[in-house]
Amino acid sequence: MSTDPSALAMTAGSPAGPGESTPGGTRAALTVSGLTTVYGTTRGQIVAVQDVSFEILAGEAVGIVGESGCGKTALALSLVQLLPRNGRIEHGQITLDGSDLLTAGKTALRRVRGRRIAMVFQDSMASLDPVMPVGRQITEGMISHLGISRQEARKRAVELLEEVGVPEPTTRLRQFPHQLSGGLRQRVAIAVAISADPEVLIADEPTTALDVTIQAQILDLLQREQGRRGMALILITHDLGVVGSVTDRMIVMYAGRVVESGSTSEVFADPRHPYTLGLLDSVPKLDATIEGRLRAIPGSPPTGYSMTAGCPFAPRCSHVMQRCRGEDPPLAPVPGGRSAHEAACFADVRTGSAPRS
């Protein structure tokens, strides 16, 4: 299925935007630069996402990891501009194929959502309309985006359900969400998301609410669909195991910022931010001795109200130096790292706390 060229044509901005094809053949599907999102609360403003920039290449799987409250979901919702009422994007650019989504009109944005950027949420019970048969929930997006008839959409919905591994698809189409198991519901939610053949699929904790065995199946399905359709996949999770098995690249977030990013294998093998190091240390390993204990990162992430000068991780950091408390380390290429491995830390975690050159 080819992309509909009219879908965002009316918002085409800069002709030579960052979304243009690069000679290497890898095209950026989505570019985010300087994105800052704030939430207004009764106690003041929280900066949920702070100056985040990254690029997702077409067909690439990228993991966004961090503890709860690190701004992962705020980031995901910012990408499709579906923040709750008290959320607001302060500044930044979200570029899809050369046009900025943040300046796009309502109609243009609607044609991007579901059609070019689709989402799968954590709780499939809550994310499907409880009073509508699941079949209609799959077809309604296709009918509005692809301009196909009801019959055609129904036929495709059956095929989609088959594709995502839902048995007896024609029967299931007529059922309501509460009549399906959690795993089946998440498969339906994925069918809904991929129904209009999007270029980017954002999955926000898609397996967190599921049994471990089902988790593996759903991840497998996501990975298969990503490969088959050439979609870019943004997988948001707190589970490093998930990131390690599915993604090509990973972005580690802390207190609303990117603290480390790079290829998944490199970050796993050679983490450069103490926070990433802590996250990796707190994952149970099969080859660990029974006597060995899991190491947790002491403390909890800042709430967003208590933002002070310096590195936000400094209060919990085992490598903290005097400099970290006054100065916020910028995200920069790591010394001795391969291409595109960046971290925001003054210390060199490989050698203890020797300053970075």
Add this chain to the structure above:
Amino acid sequence: MTRYIVGRLGWSVVVILAITLITFGATFLSPVDPARLYAGLRATHAQYELARQTLGLNRPIIVQYYRYLVRLLHGNMGQSYSTGESVSSIVLGRLPATMALAAAGLAVEVVVGLPLGVLAALRWQGKTDRAILSGSLLGVVTPQFVLGFLLLYLFAYRFPIFPLGATASLPALVLPALALGLPGAAWYARMVRSSVLNVLGEDYIRNCRAKGLSEWVVVLRHVLRNSAGPAITMIGLDFGIFLGGVLVVEQVFGWPGIGQQMWNAISANDIPVVMGTVIVAAAAVVIFNLVADIVNAFLDPRIKYTR
């Protein structure tokens, strides 16, 4: 679905039976002795005893109740003490006027209240929302008789658009319907606002937007249906309650409905008429509550499984 309806129907029968028991029992609490009333104040003891026999009051209470139920099932609710007319024909004669008023009042509630509630929720914390909230507060706190007299004064006396007297005609129906429906509309607006707000905060609504559906489709196809439950329950209850007669509004406008009838019967100690009216009113509430539940079960497929 059939099982759900049959089950609810069974319960309704139980509730109506309980109501007959209560109304039957309540007559014994009344200081009025029906036999004395029937025989006349100057009756001799023998005449009084005869009256007790005629009325069946000398039989055990359980037999009296049984005979009362059997008569009720045949549509016989006894005779009025004051006119001797059959209670069924009295109540049935009043029913059309009350039905017209109930339907018109309900229409005002629904037509005014529901859209305002939805609009307020969609404009949450905006000027429109605040205006609707304050207006509805005014509607909720205004007593029906005050609103009734105000409407009569303004639109029948100062600006005689509608008739002042009670005639069972369409123009005469307008003001009573407004007096009955406007306070209810205020309740509906507030209730619908909060149920729509609840649904707007649901993940599946965010997901609908993430699918790229237009705001109209999201609201009309997903939000409204999911937030309709409480409003439908209330519409059913209200219609039942209105059918039982709306005392205040019928008194203010001299509307010849069941409520006025009830008022007269209470004043005259006419126990059979009071009992008959109460039974009809209670049955109306039970029946339309049942109808609302069935409609809700059709709208929300989860209901029949969880209850």
